[in-house]
Amino acid sequence: MEMKNIVFTDQMMKNHPYDEKTGLLNVTPEFDLTYATDEKLGFIFSPDMTIFRVWAPAASKIELILFHTLYGDGAEHIAMNQVAPGTYEIDINRNLDNVAYNFGVYYPDGKYTETVDPYAIATTSNGERSVVVDLLTTNPENWSERMPPFTATTDAVIYEASVRDFTMSESSGAKNRGKFLGVVEKGTKSPNGLPTGLDYLKELGITHLQLMPMYDFQTVNEENPEEKYNWGYDPQNYNVPEGSYATDPRDPKTRIREMKQMVQGLHNAGIRVIMDVVYNHVYDPDTHPFERVAPGYYFRRNEDGSMSNGTGVGNDTASEHAMMKKYILDSVKYWAQEYHIDGFRFDLMGIHDVDTMNAVRDTLDEIDPSIIVLGEGWNLNTNLPENKRASSINARQMPGIAHFNDAMRTAIKGADMGGGFDPGFISGKPFMEQWIAINQQGGLYYPQDIAGYQQPDQIVQYVEAHDNHTLFDKLAINMAHDDERTRTRRHLLASTLAMLAQGIPFIHSGQEFLRTKQGEENTYNLPDEINMIDWERRDAKQKEVTYMKELIRLRKSEPLFRMQDTLDIAKHMEVLQADYYQIVWQLENETDFYYIIFNGNGDPRYFSIEEGNFELLVHDCTVTLDNPRMWFDTDEIKVEGFSTTVLHKKK
Structure with missing residues (x-):
């Protein structure tokens, strides 16, 4: 849009959207039509001139504050021009590389606040001042283009x-x-x-x-x-x-x-x-630049003016508002282009709206369609209609966006909430077999009243993440009387159920060597001693690490384990059994045939197979891809307790 300086009239001030009684903007359905902008916000740097632009529809006046030093008190205050409704701009004709700045915001009721730039890309320590930077001077030596798709x-x-x-x-x-x-x-x-x-x-x-x-x-x-x-x-x-x-x-x-x-x-x-992004809430909305430049706009409000709290931390951002949507799109585009980020994991993605998440997908597709978008599609109680939430139940509306599959996670190990006492398939909970088998099929035949997955690239298969107990610690709660060998076997079985499922496999750091957080469930603010990776434990669990490493090799070596379309899954994968703590399926194409057998019983089980000379790729908590044992001309295979067996033969 063309930018023109605006001179306030008394009538314009009378119609100003800032409500002096509440201190909030009056965000009507028509608000965005008048005030939203598609202009680039933040600063635009060149060695001779820097343009500053901020969207602040609550303001009656904006000052650019240019600090004389990064950390000193001296500063220059420069009035900015309102060039469109709610948008302020100023050009400074000198080299401002590495100069700190903030904005001073004057409200119509005479109140004043100072804020960092919502679009800041550099700051002083602890984020207290925005800083202009020449990004070319931040590139490492040999900084190249993005990786190939x-x-x-x-x-x-x-x-x-x-x-x-x-x-x-x-x-x-x-x-x-x-x-x-x-x-x-x-x-x-x-x-x-x-x-x-x-x-x-x-x-x-x-x-x-x-x-x-x-x-x-x-x-x-x-x-x-x-x-x-x-x-x-x-x-x-x-x-x-x-x-x-x-x-x-x-x-x-x-x-x-x-x-x-x-x-x-x-x-x-x-x-x-992949970058973990948390656009769904801020730490302190009252002091955040969102609220300082546009109080009442960037966060969802209830009818009484209080903030919607689906996140559980006191505020939900309003992605359905044009400028919050723009902010998310501008941000992921910036990280992808400037830092060459290859994927984005959206925290509490279900807080956002479907249209915004689809726009994220479209924005990133223009840069590199292979950038992964995944998120937590929990259906949270935010002030947004359920059919518009970017939750797993609405996955059918969001092609190319993946969701953490908590349904299979819970079926395998039990629910994480409430102290972690709920068991799962690996800890003796009955009737989980068919549900796990359905989830392992990557969206094929998935009950649409549970989640709207349409394709395997929409499902993240996992049993452990940073939240809640680690799998090892949960097993210690559920199966306190297990010896170390039994607990390890249950753990490896759980990881294998997720790693060999159709979809996108996900491993929490240390899961492969039975990571423990000393029994603590929520460690977001606990000391380093609880959270840091214990590399000596990794050393002590080399057998388990090798097992996971070889499982990854197996998955990467065979396209049948990572099919891209549910039509292919229907054609090449068949569930043969799912009961009595046993799940059996086969994979087959023109050249290869596999049996995949999961035994959740503590003792061995025997399974009927077709006769032939099979390679025993996975057996008794060991993966052997380079020199596998052979299983010759027999119609039965013994699968050890709490373990997985994978048989393969060429057709």
Whole structure:
């Protein structure tokens, strides 16, 4: 749109949307038609001039505050021009690279507040001031274009980790422990001399590393991060890397450069990066720039003016509003283009609306259609009609967007809530077999009153994530009298049920070596000692790690385990049995034939098979792909208790 300076008249002020009684905008259905803008917001940098533009429909006047130094008190206050209803702009004709700025907001009732730029891409420590940066100066050496497009979403093997947890333990052998750079240090080893960190991920064979929040979050002191722990689901500045993960949080460019170095190092290792994004709520809405530039707009409100609270943390963002939708789209586009991010995991995705999530998919398709979009499609009680929520029940409305399949997770190990006492298939709960088998078919025959999955690329298959008890700790609750061998076998069986299912497999960091958080269920703010990866435990569980590594190899080696369409699943996969703690299915195409048998009983079971010379690829908690045992000319196979058997033959 053409931008023109606007001079306020008394009549315009009389019709101003800011309600002086409530201190909120009067957001009517027509509000966006008058005030929304499609202009680029934030700053537009060039060496000779920087344009600042902010959307602040509640303001009667906006000042640009240019600080003389990053951390000093001196500042220059410059009135901005209203160039469209609610949009303010100013051009500064000098080089402002690495200059701190904020906005001063004057409301019609005479109130005043100062805020960081909602579109800030760099800040001083702890996100207190926005900073102009020349992004070209933040690029690492040999910073190149994006990786080539990924093959297919169902080819992915996703591994979830926290930047901090991954290398915080001394046992990681990393120099930059808990930092972006620590994730990609090469040659790190545990005290026992085994590879850790990046080298370990390469050996494991994952395709995508999903990193928990690494944008700027609020409750960790960036200048002293070890004084307090937090996962980072407390957003402060959405488009700024988290300073506690940088080697120098006081230098605005360091965190940008080092996050790019991390992405670059992972890409060079053949591993793509999925970013955990939390657009559904902010940590403190009252002090967040959303509320300071547009009070009452960016958050859903109930009829009494209170904030909708489907998130459970006191506020839900209003993605159905044009400028919140624009913000989400601008943000994912920025991360994908500037940082070469390969996927986005949407926290509490069910808070958002279907149209916005489809627009996210469309926006990213223009950059790279193989960018993965996945999220938590829980149907949460937010102030938005259920048929418009981006929940799993509405998955049919969102092609190309994946949802965490909590239904299979719960069937396998039991519900996570309420102390974790509910058992599942692996811990003796009856009648879970058919439900697990249905879920393993990747959307084929899926009951649409449970979830609207249409294709396998819409289903994330998992048994453990950062939330709730780890699988090992839950088994310790459910099956307290198990010996170590039995608990391990149940654990491996659970992981295999998810890893070999049709869909997108997902592994929580440490799951492959039976990660424990000392029995704690919700560790979002517990100390490093509880949350950090224990690499010595990995060393002690090498057999289990090898099992998962070889399962990944098996899945990647055979397209039948990662079909891309439910029509192919219907053609090539058949469930033969699902009862009495036993699930049996076969995979078959023109050249290969597989039996996949899951035994949830504690003792061996025998299964009828067709006669032939079969390779025994998985058996008795061991995967053997290179020199498999043979099962010769017999019509029966013995499957050990709490284990999986996979048989293969060429046709």
